[in-house]
Amino acid sequence: MxxxxxxxxxxPLRKEVFDCYVTFLQQLGNPSSVHSSGQKVRRALEEARESLARSVDCNRNEVIFTSGGTESDNLAIKGLYWQRKAEDDKRNIIISAGTEHHAVIDPIEWLEKHDGAEILWLPVDSEGVIDLDFLATFLSEKADSVAVVTLMWANNETGVITDIPRVVEIAKQYGIPVHSDAIAAFGHLPLSFKDSGLAAMSISAHKIGGPVGAGALLVSRATKLVSLVHGGGQERGMRSGTMNAPVAKAFALAAEIAVNExxxxxxxxxxxxxxxxxxxxxxxxxxxxxxxxxxxxxxxxxxxxxxxxxxxxxxxxxxxxxxxxxxxxxxxxxxxxxxxxxxxxxxxxxxxxxxxxxxxxxxxxxxxxxxxxxxxxxxxxxxxxxxxx
Ligand SMILES: Cc1ncc(COP(=O)(O)O)c(C=O)c1O
The missing domain is CATH 3.90.1150.10 (Aspartate Aminotransferase, domain 1)
Structure with a gap:
């Protein structure tokens, strides 16, 4: 045993989610096609988007489907950094913490190595709590040079929760967008994207009884970011590529069950x-x-x-x-x-x-x-x- x-x-993939996934895998049609088969799949995809939006409390247009948490984190961090740099070249500081997942740490370090980013790793105490007073003081002095703040909602190793509403409250005074990796938190804590005030939030399906290879980045309607992949312009132009309706359906169902329970x-x-x-x-x-x-x-x-x-x-x-x-x-x-x-x-x-x-x-x-x-x-x-x- x-x-x-x-x-x-x-x-484990939930039984209901498995059944839903398999059923939709058999449906023929590209969701961008105009004929009725394509439109049937499109309807399924949009139902999934609406359902996931209800589970995370956001607008349906704010859901950008991705291939998982790692892609969502990369899209948020690089996309927001490039957007902010394009608007104002001196904004090159990325603020985060050394306790983040590598899906956050590595894109930040990549931007430092290849694209002129400077990093501020916030102090963390022995309990895993991030020093948000330090963040407030730093922003009061250097906000004009900051591109983005990215801090996870809950730590995947220690389980320690960060006060994300407070992070947003601090950064908002200076108009600095905040991204949160909520991959460990979603399905385990009550979350509302709308109430959080975040610019972007990453979630992943396989952490909540859904399939591997499915995720979403929630991007507030006011937020612009530069896409990592270019092509057909799907998902508000932020994530090109034929949308994966079966995976979206399965993810949305897993999220609905997790949030209900x-x-x-x-x-x-x-x-x-x-x-x-x-x-x-x-x-x-x-x-x-x-x-x-x-x-x-x-x-x-x-x-x-x-x-x-x-x-x-x-x-x-x-x-x-x-x-x-x-x-x-x-x-x-x-x-x-x-x-x-x-x-x-x-x-x-x-x-x-x-x-x-x-x-x-x-x-x-x-x-x-x-x-x-x-x-x-x-x-x-x-x-x-x-x-x-
Ligand atoms: C906090 C956190 N961020 C990001 C990821 C990466 O997510 P995915 O496996 O969906 O790419 C994980 C997965 O372990 C995680 O726990």
Missing amino acids: TVYLDYAATT LEPEMQRLKKLRDYLVTEVQSIAPVAKHTGSKAQRMSHNAHFTFEGCSGDSLLFLLDQQGICVSTGSACQAGVNGPSHVLVAMGRSSRDAYGCLRMTLGQESTQEDIDLFLKALPAALEGALKAGLPS
């Missing part, structure tokens, strides 16, 4: 997570619970285990049928401590020994108990193996 506690990496699921998963945290701390007093004093998502538990490597723990748990993670799946297999913990000021030694358990729609009490049963032997083995030299 496999126990899956890695919902932040990806989630949000409140009871948050309560249910919080209970399971709190039980897991308490029990881990009693089994392993060396376990340090990350971000315990910060505001955190209710389905995430993140620990550092002193004196051992998270990779050893992961491997030894996997041998007992338990799937967990040390951090972002995109970084798995990359040797080195978690960049998120390092950005929080943790020593490399400390950051090596991290383990993330994330729960979701199919998680049960039995899963948690099986994990807790497997943990002591895995921990003993990982402590024996020690840290990489």
